[in-house]
Amino acid sequence: xxxxxxxxxxxxVQEGRISILNCDYTNSMFDYxxxxxxxxxxxxxxxxxxxxxxxxxxxxxxxxFLNKSAKHLSLHIVPSQPGDSxxxxxxxxxxxxxxxxxxxxxxxxxxxx
Amino acid sequence: xxxxxxxxxxxVKRTGEKVFLECVQDMDHENMFWYRQDPGLGLRLxxxxxxxxxxxxxxxxxxxxxxxxxxxxxxxxxxxxxTNQTSMYLCASRNFRGLAGGLGKNIQYFGAGTRxxxx
Numbered sequence: 001x002x003x004x005x006x007x008x009x010x011x012x013v014q015e016g017r018i019s020i021l022n023c024d025y026t027n028s029m030f031d032y033x034x035x036x037x038x039x040x041x042x043x044x045x046x047x048x049x050x051x052x053x054x055x056x057x058x059x060x061x062x063x064x065f066l067n068k069s070a071k072h073l074s075l076h077i078v079p080s081q082p083g084d085s086x087x088x089x090x091x092x093x094x095x096x097x098x099x100x101x102x103x104x105x106x107x108x109x110x111x112x113x
Numbered sequence: 114x115x116x117x118x119x120x121x122x123x124x125v126k127r128t129g130e131k132v133f134l135e136c137v138q139d140m141d142h143e144n145m146f147w148y149r150q151d152p153g154l155g156l157r158l159x160x161x162x163x164x165x166x167x168x169x170x171x172x173x174x175x176x177x178x179x180x181x182x183x184x185x186x187x188x189x190x191x192x193x194x195x196t197n198q199t200s201m202y203l204c205a206s207r208n209f210r211g212l213a214g215g216l217g218k219n220i221q222y223f224g225a226g227t228r229x230x231x232x
Contacts, residue, residue: 009153032219043117043203043223044156089156093219099144099163099209100171101221105155 003027004092006104014112019077021107023090026071030092034101035064035075038087047088048075080111116140117224119204125230132191134227136204144207145187146221147171147179149200156203162187163209194231202227 005024013019023033031052036044050057050064050073057064063076077084090104120135138145146161148171158171160179168179176198180188187206191198205221 034219036223041122041226041228043205043225045223046220049219095219100158100161101219103156105153 001026002105003030004090004102004104006088006090006107008107009105010108010110012110012112013080015082016079019075019080019084019109019111021075021077021088021090021109023073023075023104024071025073025092027092027094027102028071029094030102031095032093033064033066033073034091034093035062036089036091036103037084038089038106044089077109080109082111082113085109085111117204117206117222119202119224119227121227122225123228123230125232126191126194127232128195130191130194130231132194132229132231134189134191134202134204134229136187136189136206136224137185138187138206138222139185140206140208140222141184142206142222143184143209144221145181146205146207147177147187147189148203148205149173150203150226151200159189194229196231198229199231200229202229 034049035047037047038044048062066073087106087108089106091101117138143164147159148156162168162181178190203226204224207221
């Protein structure tokens, strides 16, 4: 049973526009959420995270929004740049629980010049 | 900066061979993890280790074993490689109790990956 779902396998946007990547989760015990970015032939790199006690966290061009009642989070990239083209993974964890990150299957973002 | 180093970027092995994938981290992290990444399946946890000589099965441990004799090193072993183990293997580490503490402890740092082909 997939606890973390990224329903869009791919997303294409124009340079300078907003990219919105979505993630849904089913486990209400998750209380911390992370986004990772992965280029081909490289390991994932941590991008941004949010605790369940917040509904928004911003870091430069990247903002993560959390809607706990809907069990939904999203990553906004504004403005999008060609270098943002990568696969983005959403991950969730229950702190004090199994301590394992549960990953979604990823969304491949393509930013066109 | 945290550095997680995987010994090989690319490996080609034959069916039935015993394969060792090595991972070293230089930040004295307690926790280490092995994942595999396959198209359309995302990252799946194979094994993880809370600390030296400790190991726990992840979601897909079958056909794999691990070894953690020293804190900085976590090895993944394919006892008898099979073609369905052709994949990208990713190692990660996490500072669970260190200065990063608090919410930073949830961040896992990944190596560059090993692309394994089993023929």
